Amino acid sequence: xxxxxxxxxxxxxxxxxxxxxxxxxxxxxxxxxxxxxxxxxxxxxxxxxxxxxxxxxxxxxxxxxxxxxxxxxxxxxxxxxxxxxxxxxxxxxxxxxxxxxxxxxxxxxxxxxxxxxxxxxxxxxxxxxxxxxxxxxxxxxxxxxxxxxxxxxxxxxxxxxxxxxxxxxxxxxxxxxxxxxxxxxxxxxxxxxxxxxxxxxxxxxxxxxxxxxxxxxxxxxxxxxxxxxxxxxxxxxxxxxxxxxxxxxxxxxxxxxxxxxxxxxxxxxxxxxxxxxxxxxxxxxxxxxxxxxxxxxxxxxxxxxxxxxxxxxxxxxxxxxxxxxxxxxxxxxxxxxxxxxxxxxxxxxxxxxxxxxxxxxxxxxxxxxxxxxxxxxxxxxxxxxxxxxxxxxxxxxxxxxxxxxxxxxxxxxxxxxxxxxxxxxxxxxxxxxxxxxxxxxxxx
Amino acid sequence: xxxxxxxxxxxxxxxxxxxxxxxxxxxxxxxxxxxxxxxxxxxxxxxxxxxxxxxxxxxxxxxxxxxxxxxxxxxxxxxxxxxxxxxxxxxxxxxxxxxxxxxxxxxxxxxxxxxxxxxxxxxxxxxxxxxxxxxxxxxxxxxxxxxxxxxxxxxxxxxxxxxxxxxxxxxxxxxxxxxxxxxxxxxxxxxxxxxxxxxxxxxxxxxxxxxxxxxxxxxxxxxxxxxxxxxxxxxxxxxxxxxxxxxxxxxxxxxxxxxxxxxxxxxxxxxxxxxxxxxxxxxxxxxxxxxxxxxxxxxxxxxxxxxxxxxxxxxxxxxxxxxxxxxxxxxxxxxxxxxxxxxxxxxxxxxxxxxxxxxxxxxxxxxxxxxxxxxxxxxxxxxxxxxxxxxxxxxxxxxxxxxxxxxxxxxxxxxxxxxxxxxxxxxxxxxxxxxxxxxxxxxxxx
Numbered sequence: 089x090x091x092x093x094x095x096x097x098x099x100x101x102x103x104x105x106x107x108x109x110x111x112x113x114x115x116x117x118x119x120x121x122x123x124x125x126x127x128x129x130x131x132x133x134x135x136x137x138x139x140x141x142x143x144x145x146x147x148x149x150x151x152x153x154x155x156x157x158x159x160x161x162x163x164x165x166x167x168x169x170x171x172x173x174x175x176x177x178x179x180x181x182x183x184x185x186x187x188x189x190x191x192x193x194x195x196x197x198x199x200x201x202x203x204x205x206x207x208x209x210x211x212x213x214x215x216x217x218x219x220x221x222x223x224x225x226x227x228x229x230x231x232x233x234x235x236x237x238x239x240x241x242x243x244x245x246x247x248x249x250x251x252x253x254x255x256x257x258x259x260x261x262x263x264x265x266x267x268x269x270x271x272x273x274x275x276x277x278x279x280x281x282x283x284x285x286x287x288x289x290x291x292x293x294x295x296x297x298x299x300x301x302x303x304x305x306x307x308x309x310x311x312x313x314x315x316x317x318x319x320x321x322x323x324x325x326x327x328x329x330x331x332x333x334x335x336x337x338x339x340x341x342x343x344x345x346x347x348x349x350x351x352x353x354x355x356x357x358x359x360x361x362x363x364x365x366x367x368x369x370x371x372x373x374x375x376x377x378x379x380x381x382x383x384x385x386x387x388x389x390x391x392x393x394x395x396x397x398x399x400x401x402x403x404x405x406x407x408x409x410x411x412x413x414x415x416x417x418x419x420x421x422x423x424x425x426x427x428x429x430x431x432x433x434x435x436x437x438x439x440x441x442x443x444x445x446x447x448x449x450x451x452x453x454x455x456x457x458x459x460x461x462x463x464x465x466x467x468x469x470x471x472x473x474x475x476x477x478x479x480x481x482x483x484x485x486x487x488x489x490x491x492x493x494x495x496x497x498x499x500x501x502x503x504x505x506x507x508x509x510x511x512x513x514x515x516x517x518x519x520x521x522x523x524x525x526x527x528x529x530x531x532x
Numbered sequence: 533x534x535x536x537x538x539x540x541x542x543x544x545x546x547x548x549x550x551x552x553x554x555x556x557x558x559x560x561x562x563x564x565x566x567x568x569x570x571x572x573x574x575x576x577x578x579x580x581x582x583x584x585x586x587x588x589x590x591x592x593x594x595x596x597x598x599x600x601x602x603x604x605x606x607x608x609x610x611x612x613x614x615x616x617x618x619x620x621x622x623x624x625x626x627x628x629x630x631x632x633x634x635x636x637x638x639x640x641x642x643x644x645x646x647x648x649x650x651x652x653x654x655x656x657x658x659x660x661x662x663x664x665x666x667x668x669x670x671x672x673x674x675x676x677x678x679x680x681x682x683x684x685x686x687x688x689x690x691x692x693x694x695x696x697x698x699x700x701x702x703x704x705x706x707x708x709x710x711x712x713x714x715x716x717x718x719x720x721x722x723x724x725x726x727x728x729x730x731x732x733x734x735x736x737x738x739x740x741x742x743x744x745x746x747x748x749x750x751x752x753x754x755x756x757x758x759x760x761x762x763x764x765x766x767x768x769x770x771x772x773x774x775x776x777x778x779x780x781x782x783x784x785x786x787x788x789x790x791x792x793x794x795x796x797x798x799x800x801x802x803x804x805x806x807x808x809x810x811x812x813x814x815x816x817x818x819x820x821x822x823x824x825x826x827x828x829x830x831x832x833x834x835x836x837x838x839x840x841x842x843x844x845x846x847x848x849x850x851x852x853x854x855x856x857x858x859x860x861x862x863x864x865x866x867x868x869x870x871x872x873x874x875x876x877x878x879x880x881x882x883x884x885x886x887x888x889x890x891x892x893x894x895x896x897x898x899x900x901x902x903x904x905x906x907x908x909x910x911x912x913x914x915x916x917x918x919x920x921x922x923x924x925x926x927x928x929x930x931x932x933x934x935x936x937x938x939x940x941x942x943x944x945x946x947x948x949x950x951x952x953x954x955x956x957x958x959x960x961x962x963x964x965x966x967x968x969x970x971x972x973x974x975x976x977x978x
Contacts, residue, residue, distance in 0.1 A: 113916075116606040116952035118614040153709065189774035471926035471945030474661030475705045485705065497705075522611040522658045527707040531772030 123169060126515030128353045130168040134229055134301035135161030136343065138311050140502075141232030142277060145488030145495055147199050148184030148214075149177050149234065149277060153527055156181070158496045161230050161305055163503035164510070167518045174230040175280030179215030182276055185489040186212060187482075189532040194482075196489055202268040214267065214276075224282040231295055234277030237311045238339050239331045241292040249289055256292070257283030296346050304347050304354035305457075305506055309445055312336055313438040314362040318492060320401060320423040321430035322385035330437045337444040344452040355509050356449040357457040358442040363399060363434055364463035366481035367491030368426060371400040376408065381419035384427050391419045397428035402481070402491045455513035457506050472501065472523035485528055496526035554792070554820060555624050555648050556871075557599040560909035560961040564897020565855020566869025568814035570750035570798030573732055575963055576628035579640035579676050582752040582798070583688030584732035586638035586678035591968025592631040597909070597961030599624050605651075608950045609658055618652045619665075626961075636680040640690070646672050647696075647791050659947060660703040662924065664715070670696045670759070670791065674728070689729035696759035696789055697721035704779065706772055714771040714779065718830065720764025720787060726755040745803045756793040756824050762786055766832060783834035793821040812857040814869075822846035822876035846876040855895065865899030867911075891917045897959075905965055913957040920950040 135141050142149060143159025151157055156176055165172030183199040188210060200213035233256060240256060243249030254260045256278040258271055265272035273279070284290035312331035316323060323329040347354055362368070373380065373396060382398060384390040394400060400408075404424035407413055413420045426434065442460050449456050466486055467479045477498070478484035481491055486498035494502060504520045511518055559577025562569035569577065573585025576593040601624065605617040626644035633639050652665030671694065678688030698721065704714035730752035737746045764787055768779035798816040823846060831839050855869025872892050897911035928935040928942035935942050 114602075114604045114954050114956065116604045116954050117616065118606055118608040118950070118952070121613040153707075187774070189772075192777075194774045469928045469942070469944040473658050473947060474663075474702075474926065476926075476929070476944065520611050522609070524658065524661055524703075524705065524713075527712055528705065529707065531706055531708050532774045 121519055122517070123167070123519065124515075124517040125168070126511070126517065128510070128514035128516055129302040130165075130170045130516075132229070132300055132302045133161070133165050133168060133170050133172060134296070134299040134304045134352075135159075135164075135232055135307075136296060136304065137161075137232040137307035138236045139232070139234035139277065140310055140493060141305075141307050142230065142234050143174070143232075143499065144234050144277070145490065145493045145499075146184040146186065147488075147490040147493075148182040148212075149218075150181035150184040151176050151178070152180070153530060155496055158499060158526055159230060159232075160499040160503040160506065161232070163500055163521055164305065164506055164518075165229065167503075167507060167521060172229045173226065175221070175226075175228050177215065178217050180212050180218075181215055182218050183212050183214040186210075187489065187530065187532050194532065196482075218276070218279075219267070219272075221279045224280065226280075227299070228280065229299075231281070231292075231299060232307075233275070233281070233292070235275030235311065236278070236292065236308070237315065237328070237331055238308050238336050238343075239312065241296075241308070241339050241343055243291065244335075244338075249291070250286070252291065253283060253286055253289045257285075257289065259286045293342060293346060296343060297350075299350075301347060301350055301352040301354070304352050305357070306343065306347075306354060306454075307357040307457075307459075308340065308343065309336070309359050309441055310362070313359050313434065313441055314492070316437075317362060317426055317430070317434040318367060318401065320385055320421070320425050321427070321433065322422055330433075331441070333437075333440050333444060336441055337448060340444060340448045341451070344448055344454060347454075348452050353454070353514060355455045355457050355506060355513060356445055357506070358445050358460040359438050360459045360462045361435060361438055361464065362492065363426065363431055364467050364479055365492050366479055366484065366487050367402045368399045369479065370402055370481040370491060371404055371408070372396075373400075378411075378414060380408070380413050381416050382413070382425045382427065383419045383422045385422040385425070385430055391416050394420075394425065395428070397431075399426040399431060400424065401426065455509055457509045459502070459505060462502075462505070466501075470501070475524050477501065477523075482529060488529065495528045497523050497528040500526045554794075555601075555645055557601075557624050557913075557957065557959060558626055558644055558646065559595070559628070560597055560599075560897060560911040560959045561857065561865075561867065561899060563599070563911035563913060563957070563959055564867035564869060564895050564899075564909070565814050565853075565857060566816075566871040566893075566895050567818075567851075567853040568798055568800075568816040568855050568869065570730070570752045570796045570816050571732075571748050571800035572798070572812065572814045573748070573750060576630040576640070577626070578732075579628045579630050579642045579674065579690070580626070580644060580646075581796070582730035582732055582750040583640060583676040583690045583728060584678050584686045584730040584752075585750060586630040586640050586676065586688055587636075587680045587686030587732065588734075589630045589638065590632055592966050593629065594964040595626070595628040595961055597626045597959060599911075599957055599959040602956045602958070603953065604955070605951060605953045607659075610948055612658050615653065615657050618654055619650050620652075622648060622650050624648055631967075638678045638688075640674075640676040640678070640688075642672065642674045642676070642690075644672050645670055646694075659949075661705055662702065662947060664701040664703060666700040668696065668698050668789070670694055676728075678732075684735055685731065685733045687729070687731050690727065692726040692728060692755070692757065694724045694726065694757045694759060694791070695721065696724065696761070696791075698761060698764075698787075698789060704768065704771065706775060706779075708770075708772045711770045715769040716779070717767045717769065718764060718785065719767075720761035720785065722759050722761040722763070724757040724759035724791070726757040728752065728754040739804075742806050743804070744806075745801065748800045748802075750796075750798045750800075752794075752796045752798075754794045756821060757791040759789045759791065760786070761788065764830070766830070766837070778834075778836045778838070780834050780837070783832050783837055785830050785832045787830045790824045792824050795819040795821075808861065810857075810859045810862075812859070814853075814855055814857075816851075816853040818851040818853065820849050820851065820876065823848045849874040849876045857899075859899070863901045865897075865901075865909075867895075867897040867899065869895040871895070891915065904968075907963045907965075909959075909961045909963065911957075911959040911961075913955070915953070915955040915957075917954075918950070918952040922951065923948045 143156040200211040262270040266276040315328035477486040488495040569581040576595040578585030601622040624645035630640040650667040676690030699719040764785040771779040802812040804810040853871040859865040893915040901907040924947040
């Protein structure tokens with residue numbers, strides 16, 4: 089009997105013990121992350137750059153699904169937990185490319201273009217609000233301006249100053265102006281800034297100087313290498329020239345000196361090899377399965393069959409319709425082909441500019457976000473949270489419809505590249521973002 | 533227009549709480565003793581653990597048992613501090629019958645859930661493009677027979693009919709103006725056939741009428757079971773109209789899930805002080821053939837839907853199981869045990885819905901014999917595990933096949949995470965014994 093009671097007690101103890109263990113210790117949750125700025129100060133974060141930094145995609149600035157709101161600097165600022173004011177467009181923004189589903193096919197519909205009469209009936213034009221930017225006195229954190237080259241940040245003489253002002257500020261003639269309206273600038277994407285007028289010009293470096301940045305990211309330079317290439321090279325007949333390397337360095341140094349004098353900390357990004365973007369790699373002879381005749385760039389008397397070493401640009405699509413460019417009598421215009429020599433020029437120029445960016449950043453005590461091989465990695469394929477991204481047009485999931493600019497998923501990947509370097513350089517603890525939270529291409 | 537390809541890959545069903553998605557909850561005396569039973573074979577659950585052990589049992593023995601598996605799993609990624617799995621409780625059941633039909637012959641039958649898994653996450657969790665939720669449920673039906681070759685040796689075998697039902701969901705990263713992403717839902721069921729056999733020997737007894745020690749040995753092999761999912765249905769939800777040819781509202785698919793073979797060697801030692809108490813020790817070594825689980829592929833009937841393949845490439849694992857049973861007056865039993873479980877998942881393929889880990893788990897239980905006919909068993913398992921260095925590697929795929937360069941898979945990314953997992957398992961079983969002749973009963977119990 090005695091032992092029976094002991095057994096009974098043991099039973100109670102075991103039961104109670106079991107219950108205690110099981111009900112009390114099922115907490116598995118991890119503590120919330122704490123972010124820290126390390127030795128940096130993110131209180132006033134300023135981003136400078138071009139369309140890539142502005143959040144442009146699908147050939148325009150638009151925000152109907154948060155495209156511009158999720159520019160990579162805005163994503164970074166979100167992780168910093170700092171205020172970040174951007175010049176957000178409304179309605180259809182600057183006009184943009186979109187996809188439509190017609191007769192069982194997905195078609196890319198280009199943005200409305202005032203210069204042509206063959207616009208698609210559903211082509212999206214700029215929003216009326218885009219031309220009238222009411223308040224130009226707002227201090228924006230995102231100072232990126234689509235189209236800007238490093239050579240445009242200030243003018244060394246009155247000619248350069250005029251060129252820059254007409255390009256970004258105002259007073260272009262009707263055929264040059266972005267929307268064909270005399271008095272408008274060539275590039276519309278800086279219209280949120282006060283550029284003064286043609287007689288009292290305010291230059292881009294003034295905008296930087298007035299920013300009071302405590303921290304900056306600088307991804308200027310892409311256009312200095314890319315603008316020439318995306319129009320098939322050959323500045324003799326119209327495309328922007330490649331920025332002179334010495335001029336590039338001088339003006340890049342100027343920008344970094346301004347930040348340094350302000351006491352700001354920051355990072356600068358190098359230029360990716362844009363010839364690996366879908367804008368350059370989508371239309372191939374393997375895809376067309378026929379001969380294509382091209383006019384070479386530099387020497388316009390040469391007309392020849394395209395080889396696998398030439399890049400046929402996405403802008404060649406219309407010329408290739410209905411068996412176009414299939415004979416020597418109607419070759420592709422040189423503006424839509426980057427021939428094999430021009431490819432080498434583009435790559436060499438990109439490398440030369442990147443060398444200057446690295447040297448300049450280092451000389452000013454800033455750090456470098458190395459994006460020079462970014463397209464190479466993306467071309468090989470990258471997977472984030474189970475989502476495969478590559479440089480393939482549309483199906484690759486990283487680029488927008490223009491084939492040059494990333495979509496929001498692609499921009500999130502770039503934001504993470506910046507965040508990694510900011511953390512490393514300044515001992516900050518910012519969290520990477522999960523790429524899957526960004527919407528990417530909008531399908532019909 | 534360009535073809536648009538979006539891979540629809542599914543990570544595999546995995547798993548509740550042990551290494552792999554095996555449910556080691558098939559008898560509650562065993563559960564309480566760390567899962568060791570092949571050399572013990574003292575109740576009807578031996579139909580599962582070692583059919584040869586049925587020769588130990590007299591009369592007609594029935595066991596009805598149920599376990600409640602209560603998992604708590606949290607995951608941390610470099611991006612998101614904490615994500616809890618939303619998996620609910622699972623309730624695997626078992627039923628065993630072992631009956632003596634002759635001097636040397638016993639027959640048995642079982643119904644149980646030998647493999648299973650259920651993991652789910654909130655809709656917006658970061659890894660939803662890898663896995664949103666997954667569930668696998670299997671039922672095994674096994675008629676068995678044992679034969680007493682010799683006073684000390686018996687053999688047994690069974691035929692296994694298995695049914696499996698499987699469902700999984702993941703996000704499809706395609707947005708429209710009104711949706712952020714789509715979802716794929718796959719569901720299928722099928723059957724598989726297998727067998728098992730075993731040898732049991734109470735090879736040595738020392739001592740006398742009042743005090744004796746018995747030594748027993750058991751070997752058991754359960755074959756692998758290939759469950760074909762021939763009638764699966766894949767549904768794609770919230771897919772852009774323009775991509776409906778690739779991701780139709782619904783399309784049939786076929787797949788196959790291979791449940792691994794298990795080889796077990798067990799020993800037991802039981803010391804009995806007649807009419808007072810007994811102490812029993814059991815040890816089992818399992819070799820689970822997870823290497824049979826190498827890929828999980830879904831073959832969609834709709835030709836434009838990219839077929840899906842996921843490399844699993846699991847490894848065979850050894851599990852050590854041991855436990856003690858102390859029984860007082862053949863009426864009250866207290867049991868403790870532990871098992872040392874290895875993960876079959878290679879380090880680079882550990883998937884977040886049920887991360888694998890090598891671990892020790894502790895078990896405990898009680899038994900109470902109400903009378904000669906009825907007894908009940910209670911068991912409890914506690915598993916705590918955490919790892920801070922896990923990653924699921926992802927590889928380049930083209931046209932539904934893994935790309936190899938120089939014979940190597942091409943890694944395109946990895947999903948890194950840490951996890952904490954705490955699992956409680958509560959089990960209860962009722963045993964009924966009828967038709968045992970008193971004399972034989974004494975012989976068995978001694």
